[in-house]
Structure formats: C-alpha cells, structure tokens
Amino acid sequence: MQIIHHGAVNGVTGSCHQLDINPQSSILIDCGLFQGAETADKTAADQLQIEFDLTHITALIVTHCHIDHVGRIPYLLAAGFNGPIYATTASAALLPLVIEDALKVGVTRNQRLINLYLKRLQQLIQPIDYEQWFTLEVKNSDSGYQQAKAQFNVAGHILGSAYVEIELSGSSLNHNCTHKNSHKNTDIHNSNSGNRHDDDIKNEKDSHLVVFSGDLGASNTPLLPSPKSPFRADTLVIESTYGDKNHHNREHRAESLRHVIERAVSDNGVVLIPAFSIGRTQELLYELEQIIFSQQHNPIWQSIEIIIDSPMAANFTEQYIEYKNLWDSEAKAVLAQQRHPLDFSQLYTIDSHQDHLAVVNYLSSRQKPAIVIAASGMCTGGRIINYLQRFLAEPTADILFVGYQAKGTIGRDIQEYGPTGGYVYIEGEKIDIKAGIHTISGYSAHADQQNLIDFVKGIEHKPKHIRIVHGDTEAKQALADKYRQLLPNAEIKIGTG
Known part of the structure; x- marks a missing residue:
C-alpha cells in the first residue's frame, strides 16, 4: 500500500x-x-x-x-x-x-x-x-x-x-x-x-x-x-x-464580532466580510441573527442591513435549510422557537450582476451602516473584488477576515499590510489601504x-x-x-x- x-x-x-x-x-x-x-x-x-x-x-x-x-x-x-x-x-x-x-x-x-x-x-x-x-x-x-x-x-x-x-x-x-x-x-x-x-x-x-x-x-x-x-x-x-x-472560544468570538461591527458602523461605514459561499457564510448568518435577537433594544442592530452578495451563497443557504436534519441540537432549538437563523428580516440577498453593481454604487453614496458578505473567502476572485476596489481606500470602511488567508492571495496581503497603512494590487491597480482591517480567528x-x-x-x-x-x-x-x-x-x- x-x-x-x-x-x-x-x-x-x-x-x-x-x-x-x-x-x-x-x-x-x-x-x-x-x-x-x-x-x-x-x-x-x-x-x-x-x-x-x-x-x-x-x-x-x-x-x-x-x-x-x-x-x-x-x-x-x-x-x-x-x-x-x-x-x-x-x-x-x-x-x-x-x-x-x-x-x-x-x-x-x-x-x-x-x-x-x-x-x-x-x-x-x-x-x-x-x-x-x-x-x-x-x-x-x-x-x-x-x-x-x-x-x-x-x-x-x-x-x-x-x-x-x-x-x-x-x-x-x-x-x-x-x-x-x-x-x-x-x-x-x-x-x-x-x-x-x-x-x-x-x-x-x-x-x-x-x-x-x-x-x-x-x-x-x-x-x-x-x-x-x-x-x-x-x-x-x-x-x-x-x-x-488555537482559536478564540466561541463566546469570545461572538463578542468580538459584535464589538468590531459596532465600532465599524459607528461612522455609518460599510463592513466587508470575505467569506466562502459554503459554510462560513451560513455560520456568520447564524451568529448575526443571534446577536440581533439578543440586542433587541439596541438601535444599531435593529437597523443594520446584512447583504449576501452571492448567488452561490444563497443557493447553498437553501441547501443548509433543506438538510437541517444535519444541524446540531442548539440550531434545531432555535428553529423550535420559530426563529429563522438563515432567513431573517434584515437579511438581503443580491442575485444578478447588474444588481451587484447597483449595490456597490448605492453603498458608496449613502450614510447608513451595512454588512456585506461576499465570496471569495480569500479574495482571489468573485464579487468581493469590486467591493474591495471601491472601499479599501475609504477610512470609514472596515474589512473583517473570519477565515484563513493563504499565502499569495489578496486576502493575505490586505491582512498583512493593511494594519500598517500599506497597499495592495487588485487587477493591476495599486490601492492604498485606509479601511480598518480586523481578523477574528475563532470563526475559522x-x-x-x-x-x-x-x-x-x-x-x-x-x-x-x-x-x-x-x-x-x-x-x-x-x-x-x-x-x-x-x-x-x-x-x-x-x-x-
């Protein structure tokens, strides 16, 4: 053998x-x-x-x-x-x-x-x-x-x-x-x-x-x-x-997620989360719904829009719901409370490429906080690229990494050079990184x-x-x-x- x-x-x-x-x-x-x-x-x-x-x-x-x-x-x-x-x-x-x-x-x-x-x-x-x-x-x-x-x-x-x-x-x-x-x-x-x-x-x-x-x-x-x-x-x-x-424990990562987002949107900026369409996106939605549920008297969380800009992620989320028999006991208990951790009122899904471009323009011209989750998780392609090209140079924007960034990927470069005010090349364009850069390893x-x-x-x-x-x-x-x-x-x- x-x-x-x-x-x-x-x-x-x-x-x-x-x-x-x-x-x-x-x-x-x-x-x-x-x-x-x-x-x-x-x-x-x-x-x-x-x-x-x-x-x-x-x-x-x-x-x-x-x-x-x-x-x-x-x-x-x-x-x-x-x-x-x-x-x-x-x-x-x-x-x-x-x-x-x-x-x-x-x-x-x-x-x-x-x-x-x-x-x-x-x-x-x-x-x-x-x-x-x-x-x-x-x-x-x-x-x-x-x-x-x-x-x-x-x-x-x-x-x-x-x-x-x-x-x-x-x-x-x-x-x-x-x-x-x-x-x-x-x-x-x-x-x-x-x-x-x-x-x-x-x-x-x-x-x-x-x-x-x-x-x-x-x-x-x-x-x-x-x-x-x-x-x-x-x-x-x-x-x-x-x-x-070793990752942060789950309680610590949930609190980290809440605090990072609250600080990030205090200036009405956009929070970009690069995430794989399968797995990471659904976990994030689950955790965000939990925070919204627990923060019912917090106006920030009751008004913030959560945008999934990925048809693939939407398809996979439907499959997660289809196979909810494979969920763990905690997630099944949430369903039993008549809550929908992957399908809630503040969640918006973007389908067509035309709508995607419209959302990028819309977010760049308004003064209201939003969270955008888009693939690819390592910023090697996908719709996240257009968001990064538009918002990396914006001081009011924040990029939140919740997963591993492999060597040689745009995600790793942003993660390494962003906190010190560096720059990154995206599709041949040099972009100075002025957005806030955050990493929560516990979401891997x-x-x-x-x-x-x-x-x-x-x-x-x-x-x-x-x-x-x-x-x-x-x-x-x-x-x-x-x-x-x-x-x-x-x-x-x-x-x-």
Missing part, C-alpha cells in the same frame, strides 16, 4: 491524495483546485492539468465541496476518469452547484458544454449516508490488498463534510506503508512501531484502516455537530491548516491545534503512521512536534513539495 499526494502538501489548496490498494487498484480522495502562492509560475492550464496516471484509479471519494477539494473534478473527467464519485448525501447535492460555478469561472460560459459536464457528473455521483459502509472496487492482483470498504463520518467543517475511513483487507503482504509525493519522486517507508498490544497486531494482520481527515471543523461552531474521533486508525492523513494556532471552519490533537487523542486504537498535509510549513511542523510528544512510538511524517 502507498499514498501519493497530488496536492495540499506545499500549502492548504489543491487537496488530492491517491491511495494505492494494490498494483491494479487505486482510490482518489478529493481533487481540488490550487490557489494563491501554489499557482505561482504556473499557467492556468498547468494549474488545472491532471498530470498523474488514471489507469488504475477505480473511484473518487469527496470529503466535502470546497473548491480546493473538488475544483479539478471537471479536468479529471476530461482526462478520462469514468469511475464512481462517492460523497455524503448532502455533498452529493452541493457538488453540481460548485462544479457549475467552477466551470463558469474557470472554463467556459457555454451553457451547453456546462450541461454536458454536469450530466456526466450526475451519472457518476453516488450519495452515501454517514456511517454506512460501502464497497470499493478492487481488481485482482498477485500482491497487495484484495478488498476495500469505506464509510463517511461527520467532520463538522461544512454541510455534508466528512472524514473517510477506508478499511483494506485480504493481503498476503506485510503492512508497511509507503507514502509518496507526486512532486518528488521519492518514497518514504514507514518504520514499525514498538510496544503494541496483541489485539493491535491481530487487527493489523487482518486489515489496515486508513483515515483521511479531509478538513475537520472546529469544536462548538454554530449549526453543525463537532467531529468525533474514529475508533481506530492505523494510518492517518490529517490536515494542519491551524496546526500552530477549520479545527485548531488543540482540536487536531484531541482528534488523535480520541482514537481508541491509535495510529502507527501519521501524514500531515494541508498546511503551511510552520503549521505542519508545530503539529508534528505535538503528535510526537503524544505518540512517541508512532511514525510522524510531514508532506512536503
């Missing part, structure tokens, strides 16, 4: 991992788009091209529908992939919406071609409920594993997100694993772990269980349940986006360092091999150090490019 990383090893984008079950059978876990610094010195075609061999790949497993995990699926299909695409039931509903948008932004506006892609995608998608084992095709081989099955478990990152357990069995080989990075043609062979219990050795002889974390959610976030650790993992491939940081949809440690602590039969991916170098190294303290007999490796 070996694992080959085709992305998310030099940073946090382009997630794509290949699990080789035997010489004739491999599984892909995610196939995401590269963004930010990871696209440097690459043409658009180079960023999207599927450079690895698909001959023996029998299936694609999707952990969730963020673009950095699914954005290269159209190119996978174009390269000849014809196997099943397994996703949770909610992710299966979201995936066509995400892919349609990705096609329009990065490939073609020709609706006929888009419809052909979507039709093929729908034919391949296999919706699977959480905690339901499903069989993966394994072709006969003289060596390697002969059977494989998988199941999804709640990851708490966005609607439908999952970590995936893949159990391999029927092998006549030893169970040392090989891990390979597709950008470096070198193998890293696992060493055997010591001091294992007899039942662990028996389990390893019978089967090998590989867990891919996808993106894990932070604990105690709104709307979705927190992830629970698997009972067992022999090999764990885990993200490390915040492997070197990603697990923080303690969450990632707790996830491993909660595994009853601990992993003997851990691969750390999907993080900047400092984050991966910090998390690796923590895991080595926690599991001194395990082999911990960092994915590198």
